Amino acid sequence: MPVSIYCPHCLRYTSLNVAPAEYRDHRGDSKYTAALWQGNDGWKWWIGICNSCHNPVLVRGEGQQIYPSPLPSPTDPAIPQELAKDLNEAKLCLSVGCYRACAAMARRCIQNACLEKGAKEGDLVKQICELTRLGTITKDIEEWATVVRWVGNDAAHPGKDPVAKEDAEDCLKLAEQFLYVIYVTPSIAKARKAARGK
């Protein structure tokens, strides 16, 4: 049962080993076996031991549920700190099932990125278009940002459409990719160019 997670104890990305359970064989000798417990719903539960810090977590199936909640993936250091804070908060919201909060934070990432990239207009619709005009993003990426804006608006305002887990997950993916395209990929290209003296 190979499951890898961001360990909630040591914060590293590691694989989990199934914790061994002691039992006595017919001669009364002590033996060990993988301890799996099957619930009424047919799911198997087991205790996973972090490969790195050796602390336990409780796992359902192949990681469909994990307690305590695994940490969200780390954010690339090329993303400016203020934006990384927003993105990390969105990830944290998702990991504890706060889907509206996640979508609202993802929208905030997009808006703060627009401002950081020099957008001067008054609202997010115009700020996103401004980024396209400035050549910072393409038309396709403008569309990603617009999807995050829609879901984020639903999340932030009363009486709008509900925000499901999938909505929040996709919003977060789009916001993170948006930040990748405008911050991380240029920084990788810059480093390679510098390494070649160009």
Ligand SMILES: [Zn+2]
């Ligand atoms: Zn650990």
